[in-house]
Amino acid sequence: MQPRRQKRLFAVLLVxxxxxxxxxxxxxxxQQNIDLFYTPSQLVDGLGKDKVKPQPGQRLRIGGMVVKGSxxxxxxxxxxxxxxxxxxxxxxxxxEGILPDLFREGQGIVAQxxxxxxxxxxxxxxxxxHDEEYMPxxxxxxxxxxxxxxxxxxxxxxxxSGTEAKPAEGRY
Amino acid sequence: xxxxxxxxALTFAFALSVLLAIVPLYGSFVANQRxxxxxxxxxxxxxxxxxxxxxxxxxAFRTSDFTVINVAQNSSSTLPWYxxxxxxxxxxxxxxxxxxxxxxGWTALVAQFSKALPLxxxxxxxxxxxxxxxxxxxxxxxxxxxxxxxxPFYPVExxxxxxxxxDFGMILHPPTLYMGYVGFAVAxxxxxxxxxxxxxxxxxxxxxxxxxxxxxxxxxxxIMLGSWWAYxxxxxxxxxxxDPVENASFMPWLAGTALIHSLAVTEKRGTFKSWxxxxxxxxxxxxxxxxxxxxxxxxxxxxxxxxxxxxxxxLLVFLLLVVGGSLLLYARRMNSVRSQARYxxxxxxxxxxxxxxxxxxxxxxxxxxxxxxxxxxxxxLGSISIGEPFFNQMFYYLTIPFALMLGLGPWVRWxxxxxxxLIKPFSLLVLAALTLAxxxxxxxxxxxxxxxxxxxxxxxxxxxxxxxxxxxxxxxFGSVSKGITKLNASHYGMTLAHIGFAVLVVGVAMTKxxxxxxxxxxxxxxxxxxxxxxxxxxxxYELDGANFGGQAAELDVRKDGQYVTHLHAEKRFYRIxxxxxxxxxxxxxxxxxxxxxxxxxxxxDAWAMRIQVKPFVRWIWLxxxxxxxxxLLALADKRYRRKVMPxxxxxxxxx
Numbered sequence: 001m002q003p004r005r006q007k008r009l010f011a012v013l014l015v016x017x018x019x020x021x022x023x024x025x026x027x028x029x030x031q032q033n034i035d036l037f038y039t040p041s042q043l044v045d046g047l048g049k050d051k052v053k054p055q056p057g058q059r060l061r062i063g064g065m066v067v068k069g070s071x072x073x074x075x076x077x078x079x080x081x082x083x084x085x086x087x088x089x090x091x092x093x094x095x096e097g098i099l100p101d102l103f104r105e106g107q108g109i110v111a112q113x114x115x116x117x118x119x120x121x122x123x124x125x126x127x128x129x130h131d132e133e134y135m136p137x138x139x140x141x142x143x144x145x146x147x148x149x150x151x152x153x154x155x156x157x158x159x160x161s162g163t164e165a166k167p168a169e170g171r172y
Numbered sequence: 173x174x175x176x177x178x179x180x181a182l183t184f185a186f187a188l189s190v191l192l193a194i195v196p197l198y199g200s201f202v203a204n205q206r207x208x209x210x211x212x213x214x215x216x217x218x219x220x221x222x223x224x225x226x227x228x229x230x231x232a233f234r235t236s237d238f239t240v241i242n243v244a245q246n247s248s249s250t251l252p253w254y255x256x257x258x259x260x261x262x263x264x265x266x267x268x269x270x271x272x273x274x275x276x277g278w279t280a281l282v283a284q285f286s287k288a289l290p291l292x293x294x295x296x297x298x299x300x301x302x303x304x305x306x307x308x309x310x311x312x313x314x315x316x317x318x319x320x321x322x323x324p325f326y327p328v329e330x331x332x333x334x335x336x337x338x339d340f341g342m343i344l345h346p347p348t349l350y351m352g353y354v355g356f357a358v359a360x361x362x363x364x365x366x367x368x369x370x371x372x373x374x375x376x377x378x379x380x381x382x383x384x385x386x387x388x389x390x391x392x393x394x395i396m397l398g399s400w401w402a403y404x405x406x407x408x409x410x411x412x413x414x415d416p417v418e419n420a421s422f423m424p425w426l427a428g429t430a431l432i433h434s435l436a437v438t439e440k441r442g443t444f445k446s447w448x449x450x451x452x453x454x455x456x457x458x459x460x461x462x463x464x465x466x467x468x469x470x471x472x473x474x475x476x477x478x479x480x481x482x483x484x485x486x487l488l489v490f491l492l493l494v495v496g497g498s499l500l501l502y503a504r505r506m507n508s509v510r511s512q513a514r515y516x517x518x519x520x521x522x523x524x525x526x527x528x529x530x531x532x533x534x535x536x537x538x539x540x541x542x543x544x545x546x547x548x549x550x551x552x553l554g555s556i557s558i559g560e561p562f563f564n565q566m567f568y569y570l571t572i573p574f575a576l577m578l579g580l581g582p583w584v585r586w587x588x589x590x591x592x593x594l595i596k597p598f599s600l601l602v603l604a605a606l607t608l609a610x611x612x613x614x615x616x617x618x619x620x621x622x623x624x625x626x627x628x629x630x631x632x633x634x635x636x637x638x639x640x641x642x643x644x645x646x647x648x649f650g651s652v653s654k655g656i657t658k659l660n661a662s663h664y665g666m667t668l669a670h671i672g673f674a675v676l677v678v679g680v681a682m683t684k685x686x687x688x689x690x691x692x693x694x695x696x697x698x699x700x701x702x703x704x705x706x707x708x709x710x711x712x713y714e715l716d717g718a719n720f721g722g723q724a725a726e727l728d729v730r731k732d733g734q735y736v737t738h739l740h741a742e743k744r745f746y747r748i749x750x751x752x753x754x755x756x757x758x759x760x761x762x763x764x765x766x767x768x769x770x771x772x773x774x775x776x777d778a779w780a781m782r783i784q785v786k787p788f789v790r791w792i793w794l795x796x797x798x799x800x801x802x803x804l805l806a807l808a809d810k811r812y813r814r815k816v817m818p819x820x821x822x823x824x825x826x827x
Contacts, residue, residue: 007517015529022533026566030544033562037555047554061557078691078780097691098771098780101743101752112557 035112037061041088044119054115062091062121063110071105084111095123102128175240178228179319182269185221185276186309188214192279192302196295200368208295212283215298218305219280222273226260229269229318233260239326242266242318248330248748250719251338258343259333264467264483265318267346271463272308274347274354279305282358282383289379296365297358304357307490315483332719332748341401349394349421353459355387356424359431360456363449364498367505372449377439380452382812384435387455388428389803395421396796404758409689409767409784411792414563419542420462426535427455430528437524441586443513444521446506447528453498458535460491465542516588523581530574537566568623575630575677578670579637601640605632616686616787627681635674642667662809669802676795682788689784695777703785705766706730707739712779720744722752725770725779729759741770741781765789 038047038060046053054060064084071082078097082105083090093111103109103126113123192214199207229242233256238244246266247259261270279301286294312318336342362380366372398418403411412418431451437444468484515521541558548556579601583594609628613619645663646655688703699708711726722744729736739757746753756769764787771780 011517011522018529025569026537026540029562029565030540030558033559033565035557035559037557059559061555073775075776076693078693078774098769098782101754101772103772112559 035059035061037063037110039086040064040084040091041086043091043115043121044089053118056115056117058115059113060115060121061110061112062093063108064091065108066103066105068105084109089119091119091121093121093123093126095126097126099126100128174228174231175237175319175321178225178232179317181221181224181228182272182309182313182319185218185225185272186306186313188218188221189276189302189305189309192218193299193306194302195299196302197299200292200295200299205291208291211295211298211302214302215276215279215283218302219273219276222269222276222309226269226273229266230257230260232319233257236330238328238330239321239323240318241320241322244322244327244330246331246333248332248719250748251330251333252718254343255333255338258337261346262333262337262342263318265312265316265320267350268308268312268316268467269318270347271350271354272305272312274350275301275305275308275357278351278354278358282361286379293365293369293371296368297361300361300364301357304361304494307494311483311486311490315486329748332746335720335744335746335749335751335753336405339401339405341397341404345394345397345401348390348397352387352389352391352394352428353421353424353462355383355390356428356452356456356459358383359387359452360498363452364501367449367498367501370505370508372438372445374439374442377435377448378811381432381435381439382807384428384432384452384455385803385807388425388432389800389807391421391425391428392796392803393800395425396793396800399796400793403789404756405753408754408769408782409687409756409786411683411789414541414558414560416542417462417466419538420465423535423538423542424455424458424462426531426538427451427458430531430535431455433524433527433531437521441513441515441521443515444525449502449506451528453495453502457491457495457498460487460494464488464491513587515586518584518589518591520581520584520586520589523577523584526577527574527581530570530577534567534570537563537570541566571677572626572630575634575673578673579633582638582641582666582670597640597644601633601637604636605629608632608636622685624681624685627677627685631674631678631681633674634677635671638667638670638674660809660811662806662811665802665804665806665809667802668805669799672795672798672800672802674795675791675798679788679791679793679795683786683792686787687784687789689782691771691780691782693774693778694781695779700781700783702783704731705736705785707768707781707783709779709781715742715744717744719748720746720753723770723773725768725781727757727768729766737766739766739768741768743770760790762790762794763787 036047036054038054040062043054043060043062045051062084064086067083067085067090070090071080073080079094080096080099081092081094083092085091093113094116095111095113100109107128110127111121111123112125112127113121116122192211195207195214196211199205199210232240232243233247234253236243236247236249236256242263242265246263247256251259259266261267279298282301283294283298286297289297359380362376362383366376395418398421399411402413403409431448431454434444434448434451438448464484464487468481468487513521541563545556545558548554580598583597606629609625609632610619612628613625619625642659642663645659646652649655649658690700690702692698692700694700694709696709696712699706701707706729708728708730709725710728713724715722715724722742724740724742727739727741729739737759739759741757742755744753744755745751754769754771756767759766764785767784767786769782771782774780
């Protein structure tokens with residue numbers, strides 16, 4: 001081969017090699033960092049047609065309404081626990097840190113964290129949208145057909161639909 | 173009355189943009205000089221009417237005309253006058269009008285400063301900008317009218333501006349960002365006009381360069397301001413969240429950065445032509461993708477405007493038309509373009525090509541990370557989110573080779589570089605970078621292999637190499653005093669921008685590694701020790717502002733018993749919007765920020781506080797500023813302002 005052709009071939013091979021490496025690394029990193037979103041009932045009953053339940057230790061996001069009266073604080077630290085609900089069972093979220101400004105009972109929130117057991121999440125981050133009437137869109141979808149009562153009207157749909165669920169335990 | 177006049181002005185602007193899109197373009201095909209000459213007055217007239225429309229909207233906000241839905245929803249009579257003005261672009265409708273105004277402004281600037289261009293090219297460029305204007309003015313006028321009234325029923329008081337937007341950063345952030353986004357339309361129009369006439373050479377590249385640089389300058393500044401605003405206003409000390417909307421502005425920035433580097437090759441060496449054109453198309457297309465993501469409501473984020481599927485659909489169709497049309501033209505015309513220049517494997521061309529590869533890979537990563545959740549959901553695979561670690565990890569791997577190449581780039585000759593002459597200076601550079609990085613680590617008493625060390629090494633490498641290179645160039649002119657004035661402004665600009673990048677890398681690495689963050693429960697009189705600083709809560713009291721209430725906390729900060737500063741953090745409750753805002757207290761120094769935010773009230777007269785010590789966080793924005801200044805310096809280069817371009821002809825063949 002001519003030297004110039006050889007060089008060009010080398011350059012092309014180098015680029016293809018780099019690209020393959022980059023894409024592989026990217027897909028691997030992407031796979032490690034996907035957090036599936038669950039609502040409390042999806043977490044307990046499983047997600048989708050196959051009812052896939054998350055494993056303890058799995059990173060995930062959970063979104064739901066904070067159950068009235070379920071927020072429990074540790075008197076000496078910033079540890080807090082509260083229950084989330086959508087249409088069915090309750091899921092307890094434990095968290096240490098500052099809750100967002102708009103965190104309130106009866107309000108929709110999203111928590112990012114790790115699953116501890118079937119109904120407990122250890123959150124690393126709690127998010128509430130900067131809007132009083134906010135409900136996470138995924139929760140709104142799950143609640144389809146159930147009327148969302150804004151917190152300003154002092155009655156949460158969460159409380160009504162969550163009556164038969166287990167009572168909130170005081171854990172941190 | 174004024175509101176109707178504004179509406180009418182926007183309608184006139186629309187009519188002019190339609191004429192601008194059609195007449196000069198037709199004139200360029202039938203070689204009608206009068207039609208081509210019409211482009212300039214049309215462009216200027218369009219800008220004037222857009223400006224009138226914007227002024228009318230500002231007037232409606234200043235007079236609190238709540239019969240206008242836009243005003244009623246985004247302003248109130250208690251709002252301070254300067255926020256009443258900025259509220260005019262705080263909503264989707266208003267910001268769209270601002271976007272249109274900026275677009276018309278760029279078009280008018282091109283009309284004004286393109287005398288040196290052949291008339292044919294000038295007419296085509298303006299006509300293409302006109303086509304884009306038609307799309308956006310129509311969107312503003314028919315899909316999101318900022319002047320819509322709610323008569324006969326209207327509220328007596330407005331709903332107030334979102335408190336997040338009541339900040340100095342918000343006055344500056346959207347206009348600069350939009351200037352950047354829309355500015356890439358000019359490079360796009362140049363590229364399309366060149367595709368139509370099939371003429372790409374160094375002269376063309378020299379015309380486009382200042383426009384691309386100006387757009388890049390504004391985009392850099394806008395992103396930096398946005399990051400600074402988020403840091404101050406979102407209340408929790410983050411400066412970049414990989415939020416979909418931030419990503420939407422980051423993608424055109426990455427493509428734009430690749431574009432200005434590729435343009436350098438096209439201007440100096442007459443090669444990389446098809447690549448440069450593709451980048452010019454991509455930069456603007458990504459700006460449009462950004463507009464679509466933010467305004468269609470497909471992605472949920474802090475920034476996104478109210479959802480309306482119709483608007484999203486319009487923008488998507490517009491995006492597809494623009495991208496599809498330009499790619500079609502590109503595919504048909506670009507085959508015939510050949511670059512003559514030859515270059516070796518180790519040459520500046522290859523390094524700049526590497527720069528482009530890395531920037532576009534970064535762009536692809538951001539694109540995938542932003543849109544993957546969207547596709548995942550649409551395919552019925554469930555809702556997911558892509559965590560920050562993904563982006564951080566990918567950018568970590570990309571930045572290292574990128575910065576290594578960046579330190580090398582300016583030293584390497586065009587066409588071909590022998591390795592031997594570079595060995596000596598580069599051994600010295602490596603030694604200097606190592607010494608500097610380890611020295612900084614030693615003064616902080618933590619020499620260990622971590623992200624900060626890598627950041628410092630890369631920063632020192634890029635920074636020292638840039639400085640040494642410019643010193644070398646200056647000495648090449650003979651004497652230093654002669655060299656300083658002889659060297660091009662654009663060379664200084666490049667050096668400054670590269671130093672800005674170095675500063676940014678150091679800032680990011682240091683902040684990421686050494687930030688200390690503690691959430692504490694504090695009562696009055698309590699002291700919390702964070703990273704060697706003692707924060708004492710001295711007082712908490714009720715606030716009473718113009719349109720907000722809330723609480724304020726006073727803290728004293730001491731280090732080793734020495735008084736450092738006093739901090740004042742607030743938690744505001746805006747009454748009309750019923751929104752809580754955390755106004756954090758920041759004590760800023762070049763070497764570190766002290767950052768305190770007041771959290772919720774806890775049982776037992778206590779407060780939750782987040783206290784952070786963030787070393788070198790200022791360097792992140794300082795780096796962005798330096799990059800923008802670099803672009804400004806480069807824009808001042810004399811060669812962009814030569815009155816007569818030597819090689820042009822007025823009538824060129826339409827091939």
